[in-house]
Amino acid sequence: EVQLVESGGALVQPGGSLRLSCAASGFTFSSYNMNWVRQAPGKGLQWVSYISSSSSSIYYADSVKGRFTISRDNAKNSLHLQMNSLRAEDTAVYYCARDLSGSAAWGQGTLVTVSS
Amino acid sequence: SYELTQPPSVSVSPGQTARITCSGDALPKKYAYWYQQKSGQAPVLIIYEDNKRPSGIPERFSGSSSGTMATLTISGAQVEDEADYYCYSPDSSGNPPFGGGTKLTVL
Numbered sequence: 001e002v003q004l005v006e007s008g009g010a011l012v013q014p015g016g017s018l019r020l021s022c023a024a025s026g027f028t029f030s031s032y033n034m035n036w037v038r039q040a041p042g043k044g045l046q047w048v049s050y051i052s053s054s055s056s057s058i059y060y061a062d063s064v065k066g067r068f069t070i071s072r073d074n075a076k077n078s079l080h081l082q083m084n085s086l087r088a089e090d091t092a093v094y095y096c097a098r099d100l101s102g103s104a105a106w107g108q109g110t111l112v113t114v115s116s
Numbered sequence: 117s118y119e120l121t122q123p124p125s126v127s128v129s130p131g132q133t134a135r136i137t138c139s140g141d142a143l144p145k146k147y148a149y150w151y152q153q154k155s156g157q158a159p160v161l162i163i164y165e166d167n168k169r170p171s172g173i174p175e176r177f178s179g180s181s182s183g184t185m186a187t188l189t190i191s192g193a194q195v196e197d198e199a200d201y202y203c204y205s206p207d208s209s210g211n212p213p214f215g216g217g218t219k220l221t222v223l
Contacts, residue, residue, distance in 0.1 A: 037214075044200075044202065044214060044215075044216050044217040045151070045153075045159065045202050045204075045214040045217070046214065047211070047212050047213070047214060050212075059211065061211060062211070095158060095159075100149065100204060100206065100212065101147075101149060101164060101165075101206065102149075102161075102164040102165060102168070102170075104149075104151075104161040104164070106158040106159055106160070107158065108157075108158050109158060
């Protein structure tokens with residue numbers, strides 16, 4: 001069974017940092033591109049970042065570029081999102097998602113709250 | 117990047133056909149994907165590559181695409197189909213957009 005389990009969400013002050021992780025199991029992690037997608041309270045889905053299976057291609061949404069860094073460890077079947085200079089508007093549930101296309105799978109999300 | 121536009125809400129009675137549209141300038145060249153998100157849950161892919169259903173998705177869910185519009189059709193909508201539905205279409209700029217989402221009410 002495909003499983004994606006996010007962790008690391010927390011309450012953090014504006015300007016602070018947080019590192020999210022996603023543990024993958026039930027599939028060959030190293031064969032899939034991965035994404036982070038977020039959803040602010042009561043709002044729609046917003047794609048945040050993409051990393052290819054070999055980490056050779058990385059993309060960010062304009063709203064997080066220069067502040068967030070995506071990475072992966074294929075040996076440990078894990079995906080990460082380093083978030084710096086956090087803002088109130090980064091408050092959201094962050095989902096780890098395998099390949100948003102035909103073989104998509106999503107975790108249950110982890111909540112990040114940016115507030116003083 | 118480009119935008120995908122969906123109606124904010126659609127309402128149908130049980131057993132009726134619900135249609136949710138998604139418009140975007142790149143759709144003639146790009147596939148559309150549809151996600152269903154029930155309250156408090158993670159999104160689930162229900163249509164990929166315009167009109168294909170993943171295993172386990174009921175046959176009442178179907179998709180189509182023509183020109184700049186993709187359409188999700190739920191034939192014989194059921195109360196359990198109440199959810200938010202999002203279209204998605206990858207683009208080559210690395211900023212794949214989701215549509216704004218459509219809240220489907222079945223009552």
